[in-house]
Amino acid sequence: DGSDDNEEGSAVENEETVKGTERKRATPRTRRGHARGRDRHGDEEDEDDEDGTRRTGHRRHRNRRRGRAAGNEASDSDMEPAKARKNEANQKSKEDDEEEEDEKGGKSGKGKNEKKGDKKADKKGKKEKANKKKKDKKKSGSGSDSESEEEPITEEELAKLKEEVEEKKKLIATLRNKPWKMKKKLSVLKEAQLFVEKFEGALGKGKGKKFYAYKVMMTKKWMKFQRDFENFKTACIPWEMKIKEIESHFGSSVASYFIFLRWMYGINMILFGLTFGLVMVPEALMGKPYGSLPRKTVPRAEEATAMNFATLWDFSGLAQYSVLFYGYYNNQRTIGWLKFRMPLSYFLVGVGSIGYSFMIVTRTMAKNANDDGGGDDTSFNFSWKMFTSWDYLIGNPETADNKFASITTSFKEAIVEEQESRKEENIHLTRFLRVLANFLALCTLAGSGYLIFFVVRRSQQFALEGLENYGWWERNEVNTVMSLLGMFCPTLFDVISSLENYHPRIALRWQLGRIFALFLGNLYTFIIALMDEINLKARYLLPFTLEEEKIVKYNMTIWEASLYNGTIPENSTAPPIQVDPADVPRGPCWETMVGQEFVRLTVSDMMTTYITILIGDFLRAVFVRFFNYCWCWDLEYGFPSYSEFDISGNVLGLIFNQGMIWMGSFYAPCLPAINVFRLHTSMYLQCWAVMCCNVPQERVFKASRSNNFYMAMLLFILFLSTLPAVYTIVSIPPSFDCGPFSGKTRMYEVISETLEHDFPSWFGKVFGYASNPGLILPFILLMVLSLYYLNATSKSYKEANLELKKKLQ
């Protein structure tokens, strides 16, 4: 008993050192009184166990006693001298126990935690409920093991305890969702955490305790790691402050453009990483250096101008014969000491970029669709205007004033619209005007398509006659015309749409649709004209068949023979003469040509955008600001006034620019790099321009449902952009004299070549079987069926949703 006394004494001491309430100090003493009879027992069983199991033993102890005594429960909590606590019996009245539970409930065995717990010991609220639940469970389980003291915890009890711990964990996870004050949340959190900590160790008793404890620790570490990673990711997001500033000045719709821009930047960074790291760098480091092969050298004829700035800006000369374009790459199967498979890498990077882009766009669409929720619902028009129209991100008084004005206008308009149900007057006039407007729009589209076709044809003429005879305009006609069309036609559409007299949201949809059609038409006309040009060239200069190869090769042998002074060697027994690669005649390289066109288009587009911003926004703002003093009418309110930020135009421009990148990056690995640079500078330039030269829009209405509209357009453009590349991979023979696929009949043959050489033979066989049409067709059928099934289930879910909604009302 003496030892027990000491322990109890120390227990009291411990409790007294802790800042506890009066009650707490009182309880051990009272408990001690009851405990005397049980001391021996308590001692015996507890000496062997460690701290964690002691607690369980303590509980076991208690449970058994509960069976004997009248439903007494001692405190769950332990302190360091846990033994002492165990020695205290639970022969107490229910009420005392419950009070004790409330105070000590959830305290762990560590003293430090007890201190923390004590601070919040006053809050009874949730704790009581949780504790009562706990107690009820314990009580119900107590009767089962009133046998010997060495009996392990029953499965039932273990399961219940686990359930409680899970509940507490769920509570902790959802605490931030509760609309309580921080103080209350803190206390509930602490209590729940202590409970979980205390019992998680205890839960592991019996089978696999160590494993359970290990699992718990790993889960905790994992959660901490996840949280740190989230923090790190948030810290890595660039331009957060800039966007926030724009949000506070212009509202969230303008800021959404910049957020979209940033997202595009992320995608382009990844594409850049792929092309740069897996294609350009290996070739630069491990491939044959410049000048070693004909395809890697500037031809003698062009050498003089190869380093001029004008040539470089045009991406010919030295820029053309470098890792930037398709033609530079050699068709060696492996290069360098690492045996890096260059052609395979080129092919896979091309296909992989497309695959990655599809995946990420679809994923973002799915995420947006989730957020969107209900979709189009006009049943709460007024309530939404009332409750959700204020943009809390606005921090600028001027913008706030604008917002007030627009809200007032929208209220008044909505009231008027509601009161006078549709003015039926002049419906015929409206219809006629709308038909007229559509006709005009179609004319514009057709006109712009024809103009592009015409201009591309003219550029072919110029090329045939030699570009040196013409000035800057003729050389850059195509790009300039395309960019100018992209600039002026949308404004034209805007004017046309004023005829139509639609609600602004519907008018915006029409506008977006028309601009979309314009860009699409321009892009495809351009490609068709380009393809035409290639074919023409091929037909007039060299046909695209094996004939071409033979002809050039024959030319080359003749030329070589001339170096041998006369005789054409039958076989290559003579030692190969060292010829400067610059002098070797070259075959055509249409891939590089296509790549160059895309690069030139991108660069000119970039220049046009920047110049438009500088002139259209900046100079205009300067003009309005400074000439206002000496002008007849008020420049700021009337024409031209400051420009507004055109969200839809900019977003569409971004989308189409990306489409061009996707189309061209297979032929010019440098395109993603150029685009990354372009987006980076765009961000800074446009942020500056918006803050400096633009004014917040007058009609501030949300186009938030347009989010998925833009994503859908992006997906569509992605699909259309990858069609040409896929077509060329599958159907057109690669140039025989340049690029990583030269010498093959089709580009995808690199895959079969790899399977032959690098994989064991059975792999090739398996692949052969798998690519059998007999297997592929059923597979496609299966996919179509599963698509249908998923679509049907999603429809049924939507219907069920609507039913429930109706029921609610």
Add this chain to the structure above:
Amino acid sequence: GAMGGSASLIPQDLLSEYQELTFLSKQEILLAYKRFSELLPKEERESACSTRVPKSQILTLPELRANPFQHRICHVFSTSETGDDSMSFEDFLDMLSVFSDSATSDIKSHYAFRIFDFDDDGTLDRKDLEQLVNCLTGQGEESRLSSAEMEQLIQNILEESDIDKDGTINISEFQHVVSRSPDFASSFKIVL
């Protein structure tokens, strides 16, 4: 520079608890601490965690300065017993958590209701709605709605949202209406 200093002023365990209990990330909490302590006079900055900032100071924050509901926001999130709507750091964190990007629509709508409930009686009745409209239309006389327009507007709103037809909007009706709006979560946002 200042960030490092403020990090040491919130104890680590408290910081991780705040992360657990709010929708804010660690950087956001530290930034909130920095901005909060800047509202206090120099001498009191050390004990920013336990000091209360008077409402007038809170309203100088640019994020709240232009907001027509600034007084209501301070009132709803303040735990001050004296009713002066002063805010402690924890109140401030609560507010930022509800207005953060990652907060759920549920908790946002709950607090939106409390903000719009001008008389704090747990329902939005006609008077509350009238005051709400006046807040939204700005301070100028010419931008206010006429009483006929106001009447019509409130009538329409009650028709749409008052499901049990008792002439007031309670919190479940409010949440029902607002949760269906696609714009609500993105507009009910304040970021430091």
